[in-house]
Amino acid sequence: MILALAHWLLNGCLRISYIVRRRGILARCAAHGSDVRLRFPLVIYHPENLRFGDHVDVGENVVLRAAGGLTIGSRVLIAAGAMLTTAGHPLQPPRWNRNISAPISIGDDVWIGANAVILPGVTIGAGSVIAAGAVVTADVPPLCVAAGVPARVIRRIDSDPAEVNETAADPVALSVEKHDA
Numbered sequence: 789m790i791l792a793l794a795h796w797l798l799n800g801c802l803r804i805s806y807i808v809r810r811r812g813i814l815a816r817c818a819a820h821g822s823d824v825r826l827r828f829p830l831v832i833y834h835p836e837n838l839r840f841g842d843h844v845d846v847g848e849n850v851v852l853r854a855a856g857g858l859t860i861g862s863r864v865l866i867a868a869g870a871m872l873t874t875a876g877h878p879l880q881p882p883r884w885n886r887n888i889s890a891p892i893s894i895g896d897d898v899w900i901g902a903n904a905v906i907l908p909g910v911t912i913g914a915g916s917v918i919a920a921g922a923v924v925t926a927d928v929p930p931l932c933v934a935a936g937v938p939a940r941v942i943r944r945i946d947s948d949p950a951e952v953n954e955t956a957a958d959p960v961a962l963s964v965e966k967h968d969a
Contacts, residue, residue: 814840821862837874841896856889856908861896867920869903876908895930915945 809828814820816835821842831851832838838854841862848868852858856874866872875889890909894900898912901920912918913930922939931945 827868847902855887857891858894859891860894861898861914863897864894865899867900867902867904870900870905872900872906874908917945 810824810826813826813830813832813835814824817838817840818836820840821844823843824840825845827846827848827850829849830846832854833852834854836854837857838852839859841860841864843863844860844866845864846852846866847870850866850868851871851873853871853873853875858872858874860866872892872894874892875887877883878886878888888908892906892908893911894906895912895914895916897915898918899916900906900912900918901922903921904918905923906912906918907923907925910924911927912924913928913932915931916928917933918924918928918939919933919935919942921937922935923937924934924939926938928934928939928941932941933943933945934940935942
């Protein structure tokens, strides 16, 4: 009984702590929509240059460097370990204490996979998917899957969800379809 009560109190305190931390971070952002979920630990530089849309989920260990301006659309998923950085260093020496920055724009309905890196000046089009571990150095058009280092578009995404085979996301169904053919 005492352990159950202690567990209940601890969970309640942790939940309140999360809400206070999330509200504090969002209050410092340039703009934010409703239902922005931030999973800690999380690192945000220059939140005053960061804009979130509605229904955004940011995973654990994500780094958002918004010095040059970072806009994240609505219904965006950013998986654990991703890094979005709007600042870097010039190629020409000296690099010490010299920064260059360019804005990043993430469209609506984008999914950024675990440990992906989005570099300065990149725009990711609406509905696109960035594969886990990809390093995005150039713009990604809407409704595309980009993967690799550096990231390249590897396929287009069907734009009509009514025509998408719902079993396509199920690996078991895919293996059955391949063997039946």
